[in-house]
Amino acid sequence: xxxxxxxxxxxxxxxxxxxxxxxxxxxxxxxxxxxxxxxxxxxxxxxxxxxxxxxxxxxxxxxxxxxxxxxxxxxxxxxxxxxxxxxxxxxxxxxxxxxxxxxxxxxxxxxxxxxxxxxxxxxxxxxxxxxxxxxxxxxxxxxxxxxxxxxxxxxxxxxxxxxxxxxxxxxxxxxxxxxxxxxxxxxxxxxxxxxxxxxxxxxxxxxxxxxxxxxxxxxxxxxxxxxxxxxxxxxxxxxxxxxxxxxxxxxxxxxxxxxxxxxxxxxxxxxxxxxxxxxxxxxxxxxxxxxxxxxxxxxxxxxxxxxxxxxxxxxxxxxxxxxxxxxxxxxxxxxxxxxxxxxxxxxxxxxxxxxxxxxxxxxxxxxxxxxxxxxxxxxxxxxxxxxxxxxxxxxxxxxxxxxxxxxxxxxxxxxxxxxxxxxxxxxxxxxxxxxxxxxxxxxxxxxxxxxxxxxxxxxxxxxxxxxxxxxxxxxxxxxxxxxxxxxxxxxxxxxxxxxxxxxxxxxxxxxxxxxxxxxxxxxxxxxxxxxxxxxxxxxxxxxxxxxxxxxxxxxxxxxxxxxxxxxxxxxxxxxxxxxxxxxxxxxxxxxxxxxxxxxxxxxxxxxxxxxxxxxxxxxxxxxxxxxxxxxxxxxxxxxxxxxxxxxxxxxxxxxxxxxxxxxxxxxxxxxxxxxxxxxxxxxxxxxxxxxxxxxxxxxxxxxxxxxxxxxxxxxxxxxxxxxxxxxxxxxxxxxxxxxxxxxxxxxxxxxxxxxxxxxxxxxxxxxxxxxxxxxxxxxxxxxxxxxxxxxxxxxxxxxxxxxxxxxxxxxxxxxxxxxxxxxxxxxxxxxxxxxxxxxxxxxxxxxxxxxxxxxxxxxxxxxxxxxxxxxxxxxxxxxxxxxxxxxxxxxxxxxxxxxxxxxxxxxxxxxxxxxxxxxxxxxxxxxxxxxxxxxxxxxxxxxxxxxxxxxxxxxxxxx
Ligand SMILES: *Cc1c(COP(=O)(O)O)cnc(C)c1O
Numbered sequence: 001x002x003x004x005x006x007x008x009x010x011x012x013x014x015x016x017x018x019x020x021x022x023x024x025x026x027x028x029x030x031x032x033x034x035x036x037x038x039x040x041x042x043x044x045x046x047x048x049x050x051x052x053x054x055x056x057x058x059x060x061x062x063x064x065x066x067x068x069x070x071x072x073x074x075x076x077x078x079x080x081x082x083x084x085x086x087x088x089x090x091x092x093x094x095x096x097x098x099x100x101x102x103x104x105x106x107x108x109x110x111x112x113x114x115x116x117x118x119x120x121x122x123x124x125x126x127x128x129x130x131x132x133x134x135x136x137x138x139x140x141x142x143x144x145x146x147x148x149x150x151x152x153x154x155x156x157x158x159x160x161x162x163x164x165x166x167x168x169x170x171x172x173x174x175x176x177x178x179x180x181x182x183x184x185x186x187x188x189x190x191x192x193x194x195x196x197x198x199x200x201x202x203x204x205x206x207x208x209x210x211x212x213x214x215x216x217x218x219x220x221x222x223x224x225x226x227x228x229x230x231x232x233x234x235x236x237x238x239x240x241x242x243x244x245x246x247x248x249x250x251x252x253x254x255x256x257x258x259x260x261x262x263x264x265x266x267x268x269x270x271x272x273x274x275x276x277x278x279x280x281x282x283x284x285x286x287x288x289x290x291x292x293x294x295x296x297x298x299x300x301x302x303x304x305x306x307x308x309x310x311x312x313x314x315x316x317x318x319x320x321x322x323x324x325x326x327x328x329x330x331x332x333x334x335x336x337x338x339x340x341x342x343x344x345x346x347x348x349x350x351x352x353x354x355x356x357x358x359x360x361x362x363x364x365x366x367x368x369x370x371x372x373x374x375x376x377x378x379x380x381x382x383x384x385x386x387x388x389x390x391x392x393x394x395x396x397x398x399x400x401x402x403x404x405x406x407x408x409x410x411x412x413x414x415x416x417x418x419x420x421x422x423x424x425x426x427x428x429x430x431x432x433x434x435x436x437x438x439x440x441x442x443x444x445x446x447x448x449x450x451x452x453x454x455x456x457x458x459x460x461x462x463x464x465x466x467x468x469x470x471x472x473x474x475x476x477x478x479x480x481x482x483x484x485x486x487x488x489x490x491x492x493x494x495x496x497x498x499x500x501x502x503x504x505x506x507x508x509x510x511x512x513x514x515x516x517x518x519x520x521x522x523x524x525x526x527x528x529x530x531x532x533x534x535x536x537x538x539x540x541x542x543x544x545x546x547x548x549x550x551x552x553x554x555x556x557x558x559x560x561x562x563x564x565x566x567x568x569x570x571x572x573x574x575x576x577x578x579x580x581x582x583x584x585x586x587x588x589x590x591x592x593x594x595x596x597x598x599x600x601x602x603x604x605x606x607x608x609x610x611x612x613x614x615x616x617x618x619x620x621x622x623x624x625x626x627x628x629x630x631x632x633x634x635x636x637x638x639x640x641x642x643x644x645x646x647x648x649x650x651x652x653x654x655x656x657x658x659x660x661x662x663x664x665x666x667x668x669x670x671x672x673x674x675x676x677x678x679x680x681x682x683x684x685x686x687x688x689x690x691x692x693x694x695x696x697x698x699x700x701x702x703x704x705x706x707x708x709x710x711x712x713x714x715x716x717x718x719x720x721x722x723x724x725x726x727x728x729x730x731x732x733x734x735x736x737x738x739x740x741x742x743x744x745x746x747x748x749x750x751x752x753x754x755x756x757x758x759x760x761x762x763x764x765x766x767x768x769x770x771x772x773x774x775x776x777x778x779x780x781x782x783x784x785x786x787x788x789x790x791x792x793x794x795x796x797x798x799x800x801x802x803x804x805x806x807x808x809x810x811x812x813x814x815x816x817x818x819x820x821x822x823x824x825x826x827x828x829x830x831x832x833x834x835x836x837x838x839x840x841x842x843x844x845x846x847x848x849x850x851x852x853x854x855x856x857x858x859x860x861x862x863x864x865x866x867x868x869x870x871x872x873x874x875x876x877x878x879x880x881x882x883x884x885x886x887x888x889x890x891x892x893x894x895x896x897x898x899x900x901x902x903x904x905x906x907x908x909x910x911x912x913x914x915x916x917x918x919x920x921x922x923x924x925x926x927x928x929x930x931x932x933x934x935x936x937x938x939x940x941x942x943x944x945x946x947x948x949x950x951x952x953x954x955x956x957x958x959x
Contacts (some may be wrong), residue, residue, distance in 0.1 A: 013776075019780060020860060020867075022660070032790055038779065041317075042690055044807060052689065056557050058558075058774040061773030061775065062773070064517075071547075078528045078529065080528060081536060082409065083411050089535070092272070098273060098491075103343060109339055110283070110501035111714070112842060116435075118837060120715070121312065122493075127145040128303075130146065132475060133345055136474075139267050140258040141831075142461055143288075143300075145338065146336045146338065148336060152284065155190035156331055164295050168239040172197050174199050177392050178217055185749060186750050186752065213242070214240065219254070219387050249359070250387040253467065263288060265287045266287070272347040275531060276533050277758065279754025279756055283336075295873070300316045304940065324573070325609075332609035334605075335571065363388045364430075367386060373451065377443060390421055411540075429447050431446055434636045460626060497934040504841050505867075510848070519767060521712070524685060524763060534753075536642045561693070562701075565733040567752045569719065572610055574702025577733070582678065584730065585732050586646060591674070595615065597617065598645070600629050600654070601620075603651060621648075645675040647676040647699075650663075650680065653687075658811055676729075677698045678699070679693045685707060686811045687781065700725040705721070782860075788813050789940050791856055791858050794871040812859075817853050839926055844856040872923060873922075876923055880896055893913050902932060902935060916918060
């Protein structure tokens with residue numbers, strides 16, 4: 001009996017499905033690297049003085065069905081009310097074809113950021129659609145491929161305006177007080193350390209101030225439509241920039257800000273088919289004028305050409321970004337919201353301009369019926385002009401109305417006696433009738449007769465001079481795929497062009513591309529998680545609050561910290577929030593002069609970029625030949641900083657892939673000099689269950705939930721970058737002006753639009769931790785280390801491992817040095833990266849943190865078989881390089897410099913000194929599961945010189 005039950009339990013254990021190598025394979029891997037057991041290996045590698053000697057106090061591993069049932073019970077505590085709150089979040093209908101084939105499809109959600117564009121043409125085209133949709137609806141000249149949320153997009157706009165405005169030396173930034181309050185919140189936080197003074201006021205007051213830029217929300221947060229044009233003109237007269245926050249759905253009917261000469265336009269694309277999800281994830285959009293293209297934050301997709309002259313997409317102008325420009329970058333944004341931008345773009349493709357206009361007009365018409373009916377009954381509607389939102393003043397019966405609304409789980413925006421009502425895509429005529437009942441009590445209104453009346457009077461609630469008169473989305477892509485069959489096939493066509501984790505391992509160092517298990521993903525699209533407005537009343541969000549509490553407790557246990565903030569939407573935002581807490585704390589201690597941040601040479605580009613955003617001066621600390629921090633240099637620089645030392649940012653294990661021995665010493669040294677330690681937790685996958693950031697000595701750290709905790713990368717986002725901190729920093733964690741945060745400090749500024757960031761994807765990490773339990777999490781870290789050491793050892797005969805510890809071991813990733821080969825043969829790291837595509841693999845992280853190298857992180861999820869395949873591919877490539885060195889192939893014509901090879905190559909003449917089979921089936925198993933790059937090698941520089949960031953005309957594809 002017992003044995004069969006144990007057998008049953010074992011069969012049900014998730015851990016065996018998450019961890020690639022099974023027990024007997026683990027033995028083989030261990031023996032290959034001369035280790036006796038996982039414990040012996042990790043004890044040997046993790047420095048003794050930081051090893052965690054007790055198991056994490058977490059719940060036991062739970063089988064998938066049980067964990068899902070438990071989580072479902074939590075979800076059931078949420079109440080899906082009818083949300084008329086608006087404020088940038090609207091209920092929407094996610095087209096089923098997009099939900100099933102994109103949001104719920106690993107072909108889309110497990111892809112990486114498109115740094116290897118030849119195997120990412122599908123999502124690059126989708127992002128281009130997103131950019132084109134934004135350009136058309138806003139009538140601007142250049143758009144990026146998404147930012148984290150509307151409020152941070154506002155902060156980026158403010159910072160960009162400051163960089164771009166030349167003739168105006170003012171430090172004053174004006175914000176229309178009819179802007180969403182969470183946007184104002186985030187702007188306040190950001191302005192403080194940029195030395196920008198914020199003035200929030202009525203737009204009519206704008207002329208009283210000498211500002212460098214102003215933000216106008218159009219339509220206003222309360223629904224009002226005021227013509228921004230006179231204000232934009234006035235700003236330009238004073239050499240100031242005009243920033244407009246707007247709504248894409250409204251722009252289907254309104255004159256776009258680009259036609260009013262706005263300089264920057266941004267907003268959220270959430271209502272284009274992205275679930276509200278209690279705050280996210282959603283893609284913000286951001287557009288500006290062509291002349292500011294080098295100042296834009298975030299990634300931009302552009303068109304270039306491949307080596308055969310065929311148009312091809314890739315990320316443009318990357319030199320603006322933090323991985324190249326570091327503290328001079330245009331922003332710290334790394335992970336953004338690719339999956340959600342893709343979905344919003346597909347929503348536009350599916351509905352087309354006609355469909356979108358129909359949806360917008362319907363929303364507007366229902367809002368009109370509502371306003372007209374209420375006014376007929378003597379209700380005072382504050383804004384006579386609106387698109388979808390009206391605000392009424394209910395001086396006498398606000399209480400009664402609220403009571404009736406509560407009884408029906410109908411949510412309004414309540415602001416004293418003002419009640420805001422936003423109509424959305426899902427609203428029906430019956431909903432309007434229900435609204436009349438709630439707002440008026442007994443009444444004799446009839447929606448149909450009001451509708452007739454409105455139509456007959458041809459009443460419009462949009463000022464005549466602000467009606468949209470120009471066409472949008474005329475490109476064929478928005479006018480072709482309106483049937484479900486058509487859409488399904490378009491999505492599949494693009495999916496086929498992209499390599500994701502459902503094809504082969506993606507061993508991207510520092511990015512931890514592990515399994516994103518289906519059971520972890522299922523809850524994301526449960527209605528009780530997805531259809532919750534972030535500002536819903538507490539009584540409707542008990543489930544979310546419990547999920548958040550539980551996840552915070554788990555993360556506290558795993559990191560050893562006292563408190564967790566789930567607000568930051570990416571690792572980089574976590575860095576920003578953590579540094580903010582440090583600065584606020586130091587100010588409270590009277591240490592306002594502390595403004596120097598020490599950062600090792602090897603740091604990720606987001607570190608210096610975030611430090612700069614916090615007004616910190618970056619001082620670089622050297623690393624020694626072993627890749628460790630040069631402690632002497634650190635001591636000298638900490639000493640030199642003296643009273644000005646604010647903090648150090650450090651990644652552990654280091655980005656060089658080793659557990660530095662002196663890490664405790666480093667932390668102690670910073671503390672002795674009165675500084676704080678910020679730990680970049682991107683490499684937490686090598687710590688969980690083995691050591692803890694707090695025990696090592698960190699004061700605050702971020703966790704990339706989209707790396708260690710199984711949230712998929714989505715092709716470049718979403719992510720989540722919560723921070724954990726020690727007790728003394730807790731009071732300085734981000735606050736939120738609308739949502740109450742348990743144990744939080746309301747007075748602290750917000751760093752994101754929503755209090756808990758992208759709350760709906762927290763369920764993924766919750767599931768991950770529950771499915772693995774304490775033992776499983778520890779084993780995952782150990783096998784991650786095992787796999788990395790195995791790959792390092794197997795590759796070492798061909799490619800030198802750049803850094804190891806004194807026992808020759810690496811942590812959970814390793815750097816292989818390609819520079820000697822390049823020096824000897826002329827074959828570059830780029831050639832090798834592109835050649836890997838012919839073998840069906842995505843290249844590892846290239847040239848970070850050391851130029852001319854690959855950083856390889858296999859993760860625990862890859863089996864021995866897959867590791868061996870990767871090693872075999874790399875070894876085969878090594879021999880190809882040798883063939884070039886030995887003169888068998890010339891440097892001008894060989895399978896490396898011509899990589900990747902496409903199907904189109906095969907049907908042309910074959911002028912090469914190697915044959916077709918060597919080109920596309922270099923190893924027998926490649927043919928078994930061939931991935932065909934859709935284009936040949938893309939010319940990045942050509943694309944930047946001939947910048948083109950909108951959808952190309954279809955004719956440009958014809959030869
Ligand atoms: C991924 C990464 C970051 C940035 O995280 P995002 O979530 O992309 O913003 C920072 N530091 C290191 C070492 C990383 O690997």
